Amino acid sequence: MDQPPLGRRAQQRQQRLAQILAAAEQVFATAGFEGASMAAIAAAAGLPKANLHYYFGTKEALYAALLEELLRLWLSATDAIRPDSAPDAALESYIRAKMEWSRSRPHASKLFANEVLRGAPLLSAHLAGGLRAQVEEKSAVLRGWIAEGRMAPVEPRHLFFAIWAMTQTYADFETQIRLVLDVPALGEREFEDGVATVLRLVLGGLALRA
Amino acid sequence: MDQPPLGRRAQQRQQRLAQILAAAEQVFATAGFEGASMAAIAAAAGLPKANLHYYFGTKEALYAALLEELLRLWLSATDAIRPDSAPDAALESYIRAKMEWSRSRPHASKLFANEVLRGAPLLSAHLAGGLRAQVEEKSAVLRGWIAEGRMAPVEPRHLFFAIWAMTQTYADFETQIRLVLDVPALGEREFEDGVATVLRLVLGGLALRA
DNA sequence: GTCTATAAAGGGATAGAC
DNA sequence: GTCTATCCCTTTATAGAC
Structure with a gap:
């Protein structure tokens, strides 16, 4: 660059x-x-x-x-989801990437959350543009996997909403999680438990693991 | 009252x-x-x-x-989770209640999100007090179900974080969801798809349905 | 109890010396 | 390029007439 x-x-x-x-x-x-x-x-x-x-x-x-820089991050995480990927490996890779982002860049996640809560006055165009296009593209991949019987049927866009919510909550709601768990700060242990939980729900829910 | x-x-x-x-x-x-x-x-x-x-x-x-009133709502939704309940029915009831709350009281959910993002200066005591106590109580119920083999093993507190995140995102991130789905506002259709997705991930992920 | 007018403080932004 | 001092506007909060 x-x-x-x-x-x-x-x-x-x-x-x-x-x-x-x-x-x-x-x-x-x-x-x-x-x-x-x-x-x-x-x-x-x-x-x-x-x-x-x-x-x-x-x-x-x-x-x-700041928002400009943030968008590049947001849009770069779905690379693993491609038609020729294995569904379980692709989704696991995506979830781990999103969770790692919450761990390493919590401020960026919170900034984004604040902006969306405000109605995204400076971000609407990008959400309706680049992000929507990417979601449509990746949803088509998921629909293909579902049609081939490689994955349980699910509305792909809502699956993305769920994954975003579950992973970003470890940054955005860090205060609440920390207080409920009674730890001074979220550490490796908490993020490992979080990844394990999200993977179980997504991969288990989509019949991609035992 | x-x-x-x-x-x-x-x-x-x-x-x-x-x-x-x-x-x-x-x-x-x-x-x-x-x-x-x-x-x-x-x-x-x-x-x-x-x-x-x-x-x-x-x-x-x-x-x-406003926050005071909000807390009563937050703490009243877990009633269905009791030792003598059926795990699948209890969790489904809880998820539907939380999602209905996002649909009918989006402003309350956003208010809560804003406060937690700020570090919960006016809410820390309640989060570390009443909420933590309730989560511990309900987590004990879930651990009992797991021990009896009625549910797949999962860290119950992180399961709650995941359910909160997935359901509240339909209120807090409504702007983003609306723009990605290209609809003028979230309606029955969107909430039905959301409930179906969350139920599939949670019940499927915990081996509570086919 | 209700409202108008205003006081007091803090904010973004800039002028102008260095 | 950098910093101090300051302008001007908005905001919270209140005084005091009705």
Whole structure:
């Protein structure tokens, strides 16, 4: 993606941008768009407030830049679901990828959840465009497997909704899960139990395992 | 709950309170705590702003009153899960109740989601208290069924997380589901497909149906 | 009890020195 | 490019007339 001959100035610029984006992701994720203040983001980034405006112009532009990056992540996880794949391996791979995303990028997941809760004012076009197209494409693959008797009949789009919900809940509802389980933070143990549960429901529910 | 001899004044007071709470639930649900303004809530309730302060004092008190009511709903849905129940009927009843709640009270679900995303500052005590206790109690019932061989082995608490996620997503992520399905609003058809999908995954995954 | 007017605080954004 | 000081608007909350 990056052209190699990047001057020292451009490098520093990239670093500043990344520094601001990381701080913004964290603050927006837990406070939401309205709840996050530019002052709080600046403090998290260790920079004066005016610096953020120099790099991104407005609060909304900074927020939009984060969503932009987020969408690439969202749309890149379904690669394993292809007509020539084995249904059980494909779905297991997809579920593990989604769960790993919740573990490693919880702020991104929460940011996305906040935006959708608000009615997705900055994301509607992408949801109705790229995401819908991808869901349709992958649903066709699943319908093919069902027609061949390789998988129990299910409405594929609702299966995706269920998988998204079960995996993302470990990021978005982390607070609730942590308090119910009475652990200080979600760790390996909790994510392993989560993966095992989701795999049992999906693979078992679709007659893909004993 | 209400004492019968309620004077006309008290009746009007109750009506005003309900009117404000309904408007506040809707505004807080989509805008979040910070994003919602007392002016917007007042407009939705058809009252001047000062009226809200007269009845509830502060914005946070109004918000807290909504969460209070919400918790009663959350904690009342697991009644069907009892040691002497049939596992499949109990879980089906629970799933249908949770899904019906997403259909009939989407604003309440979104309000809850917003609060948990924020780290549940006003809800931590209840999540670690009443909710945890209830989950432990019902998990013990499920472990009993598993020990008797009436249900496939699963970590009961994570099963609850999965059921909560799959059912609440039809309220919280309604915008995304609507756009992916390309429908103007979620209707009977969509909720029936959702219930069917969740039942297949849970009952099938736990070896409670063919 | 109800409403208008306003006080007090905090927010995004920018001007202008360096 | 970077930072301080500040403008201007919105927001919560209340005072005080009715």
